[in-house]
Every structure is written in C-alpha cells, then in structure tokens.
Amino acid sequence: MMRLAVAAFAFCAGSAMAADTDMLAGIEKQIVPVTIWGGTPAAADKARPHTISGITLHHQGETYHPGTDPEQYLRTLQRWSRESKGWMDIPYHYVVDLHGKTFAARNIRYAGDTNTSYDPKGQALIEVVGNFEEVEPNQAQLDAVVDMMALLIARHGLSIDSIRGHKDHAETLCPGKNMYRYLESGYFRYKVALRLAGGGR
Secondary structure (H helix, E strand, C coil), X not given: CHHHHHHHXXXXXXXXXXXXXXXXXXXXHHCECHHHHCCCCCCHHHCCECCCCEEEEEECCXXXXXXCCHHHHHHHHHHHHHHCCCCCCCCCCEEECCCCCEEECCXXXXXXXXXXXXXXXXXXEEEECCCCCXXXXXXXXHHHHHHHHHHHHHHHCCCHHHEEEHHHCCCCCCCCHHHHHHHHCCHHHHHHXXXXXXXXX
C-alpha cells in the first residue's frame, strides 16, 4: 500500500509511468458503444477534429430519477442536441449513469459543445447524470469517473494536472458543488494516479 501511495504521489508530481495495459483494456471494454444504445451516426459536416489536451468533468444539471433508462436518456439527448441545438451530436464524449456504467457518446476525435462561453476544443468531456448541486454522486459514479480519467490520461499522454471541471473554464455551477469538491480536494487526481500506478480505485 505504501509503495502504491508513493507511486501515485510521483505520478501526481508529473513523473512518467507506464499504465497497466490489461487494466486499460478492461476499462475500455466496459464502455457501451453508440451502436448498442441506439445512437445514430453524427453529422460529419459539423465535426471539428481536435487533439485531446485535457479532461473536463460535467454533470447533467437536471434530476435523474432512479429507474430511468440510460439508453433512452441518451437517445433523447442525442435528438435534442441535433434538432434543438444544431450540434453534430451529444456534446459530451462519455456519459456515466447512476450505476457507474459508461456510455460512448460523441466520437472522441471531435470537439464537444457547450452552452457556456468556453471553447471545449481539445477537451475530453465526461458527463455524469444527475444534478450535483442537489444530490451527492454515488461511489459507482465516482469509480467510473476515475476509470475514464485514467484511460484518457494513458491513451492521450496527458498530465494528471489536466483534469478540470466545467466551472474551471466558464461561469457555471457545473459539475455541481457536490461533484466539484472531489476535484477541488484532489480526490480524482490522487485516485487516478493510484489507478495508473497499478492500484485499485
């Protein structure tokens, strides 16, 4: 345990470490593809190719009731994003549901969208369902966010310090005070570093 803690600290400090490829493959395998939840191909003419340089955490910002079908939620979000907002697709690259299951949304190769004043180009966007101004994230959601951040950092050669919340970029409450405190306290950076150093969540 002490060795893992030291390794995690080194990773947080910027040391380069090789992540466990089997662990990363396991995380990737658990992501539900767009074709499985019933999404349709995005409008290619609206795509903005980008290179990932950071990770930004979002919340849904609305009440997400237990028992809600996440696949129906995603199909509704996709339709709203295209028809009402005129975006190419769901604004986020990954969506985490109440049970910690992660769904692929917008293709990671293309920049996301936002209703706020910052340009999310270069950011890998993770949305967690729920309004975290009102409720607490559950442990399954926190674990899923840690896994996705670890995967993104390893796959895109990012620094632990590239992890941010939406409110770090724009005037917004997102990802909600009850989620943001996990960013502010260093919880996510430490847990991600520990994961990449070969530890558990």
